[in-house]
Amino acid sequence: MTEEKRAKLFLIGAGPGDPELLTLKAIKSLSDVDAILYDNLVSAEILDYLFKQASGNIFSQSKTTEKCIVASRLSGKEIELIYVGKKCSEKHITQDIINALILEKLSQGKRVARLKGGDPFIFARGVEEMSLAKDAGYEVEIVPGLTSGLSVPVSLGIPLTLRKKSDAVMIVSAHELSDEKFQSWSAFLMTGGTLLVYMGLYKLAQIREGLLKHSSHDDLAQMNLISAILVQSGTLDKEKVIYSTVQEIPELALRENFSSPSMFILGKHVRQQCPN
Numbered sequence: 001m002t003e004e005k006r007a008k009l010f011l012i013g014a015g016p017g018d019p020e021l022l023t024l025k026a027i028k029s030l031s032d033v034d035a036i037l038y039d040n041l042v043s044a045e046i047l048d049y050l051f052k053q054a055s056g057n058i059f060s061q062s063k064t065t066e067k068c069i070v071a072s073r074l075s076g077k078e079i080e081l082i083y084v085g086k087k088c089s090e091k092h093i094t095q096d097i098i099n100a101l102i103l104e105k106l107s108q109g110k111r112v113a114r115l116k117g118g119d120p121f122i123f124a125r126g127v128e129e130m131s132l133a134k135d136a137g138y139e140v141e142i143v144p145g146l147t148s149g150l151s152v153p154v155s156l157g158i159p160l161t162l163r164k165k166s167d168a169v170m171i172v173s174a175h176e177l178s179d180e181k182f183q184s185w186s187a188f189l190m191t192g193g194t195l196l197v198y199m200g201l202y203k204l205a206q207i208r209e210g211l212l213k214h215s216s217h218d219d220l221a222q223m224n225l226i227s228a229i230l231v232q233s234g235t236l237d238k239e240k241v242i243y244s245t246v247q248e249i250p251e252l253a254l255r256e257n258f259s260s261p262s263m264f265i266l267g268k269h270v271r272q273q274c275p276n
Contacts, residue, residue: 007106009133011126013119013145014042016152017261018235019049025143031074034110037101040085040092041117041261045236050074051081080105095125099132106138117261119147123173123198147171149196152234152263156241158270160194166269168193174200174207174264182210189226190219194267201230201262204250211246222268229265232258243271 010029015021030036030050038047051070070081082101086092105112120126120142133140149171153160160169170188172181174197185195189211200207215223228249232240242252246266253262 006111007109008111008139008141009102009106009129010111010113010141010143011120011130012113012115012143013147014038014046014115014117015146016118016148016155016235017043017045017233018155019043019046021146021151021235022046022049023143023145026145027074029141029143030113030115031072032111033079033113035080035082035105036113036115037082037084037098037105038115039117040083042085042115043117043233043236051079095128098125099129102129102132103136106133106136116145117148119145122147122149122171123175148234148261148263149198152231153196153229153265153270155235156229156231158229158265160196160267160270162269166192166194166267169196170194171196171198173198174203177203177206177210179210179214182207183214186211186214186219186223189266189268190215190222192268194265194270197264197266200264201253201258201260204230204253204264207264208246208250226266226268227271229270230258230262231265232260232262234261234263 010033012026012029014026050073052073067080067082069078072079084093084098084101102112102114114120114129116124116126130140130142150160161167168191170193172185172195189195197207211223212220224245224247226246228244228246230242230249230253240256240258242249242256244252
């Protein structure tokens with residue numbers, strides 16, 4: 001097989017963090033690559049499960065920002081592992097550099113995995129990276145992953161829909177907030193729907209004020225009491241959870257020193273089956 005025909009990009013979703021929630025297809029694909037570019041949201045537990053670091057260091061201690069050669073626990077072959085994570089408030093590798101790395105590895109005839117937390121097409125740059133590789137003439141395979149918004153609540157017994165009470169789920173990002181978004185979210189919550197907010201940890205107070213501002217006079221009391229659940233490091237042993245209300249959760253998150261990654265879940269009925 002020529003290098004051009006062998007080269008291929010795999011866009012792989014790593015799921016919410018628990019290695020046992022990796023899909024069989026993800027494991028199979030990761031067993032057959034030469035280089036892996038992985039994100040900040042790929043948990044240390046997943047890295048520990050997949051690889052044995054050549055230096056003997058333990059991945060759960062820290063993530064390397066350098067390229068390194070690791071031994072795959074799945075196939076036994078050596079794989080180049082490259083950290084290309086982006087984290088709020090920290091200096092990170094730009095998307096242009098990530099794109100250049102993808103093309104560089106593909107041009108060397110390598111099978112390249114772009115390993116992303118959750119699903120590669122939900123609040124990720126998977127579509128751009130897919131187009132980049134395809135436009136350059138390379139084959140691309142998409143391997144879906146369990147997105148945290150759907151998998152983390154379910155792992156805690158939190159219902160996202162409930163028969164005759166809640167029949168809709170909205171997945172949103174808090175990256176760019178606006179009055180228009182708050183108006184839409186507020187109206188949706190009043191219908192009984194479940195709102196899943198990604199990247200909302202450091203904007204909880206702003207989200208609260210926006211939802212209250214755009215609630216009608218008749219709905220204001222209900223909005224204050226909408227159930228709000230915050231989950232840090234969902235599905236992992238270090239998971240932390242707060243069960244509260246829209247009104248109270250920003251202060252509770254500060255008091256409990258919550259950090260990213262955290263999933264914010266809101267809805268009239270999300271505490272229906274909760275343990276607390």
